Amino acid sequence: MSTTYTHASEHAAHGSHGSLRSHLVGYxxxxxxxxxxxxxVMGKLLPPSAALAxxxxxxxxxxxxxxxxxxxxxxxxxxxGNSAIFACTVFLIAIVVSGSLWVMHNATLNMMPMQSIPAAR
Incomplete structure (x- = not known):
């Protein structure tokens, strides 16, 4: 007996992909x-630091x-399983981004020439 694999059978096995109501609520x-x-942003009612937060x-x-x-x-x-994979992906992206920012910051500090000190008069 052979079984055929279709998207419909997979969909039935894994349940619904959300209802119209849930999509409308999300939208x-x-x-x-x-x-x-x-x-x-456009109202400019808050100071920039509060608006950023x-x-x-x-x-x-x-x-x-x-x-x-x-x-x-x-x-x-x-x-x-999908949530765990997503969490690992977010964690890896955070490591890559924070590591890149750290390297660029240290490179800026160590590679930029020091400002010349004006001579005393």
Missing amino acids: ALSVVLTLVSFGA IIVALCVAQLIVQLVFFLHLGPRKGQR
């Missing part, structure tokens, strides 16, 4: 977060919304 949250970010927080929230509602990553049994 609405994404639009709201984008508008709040835009308003924080708010933008970063909204960016992280947007990332979480995208991962949960559109990529369907989460703690569900079928998604644990």
Whole structure:
């Protein structure tokens, strides 16, 4: 007896890829977060440091919304492997980016010529 492998059988085995309602909720949250970010920048109601902190927080929230509602990553049994792979990828990217910034910072400090000291009069 041979079995045929199709995308439909795989889809049935792994469950749903989200409902219309969950996609609409994710879309609405994404639009709201984008508008709040835009308003924080264009409104100029906050000092730059506070605006930057708010933008970063909204960016992280947007990332979480995208991962949960559109990529369907989460703690569900079928998604644990994908979530673990994603977490490892984020960790490796953080290592590469922070290491690169550290190397560039140290190269800038060690390779730039010192400023000449003006002669005393």
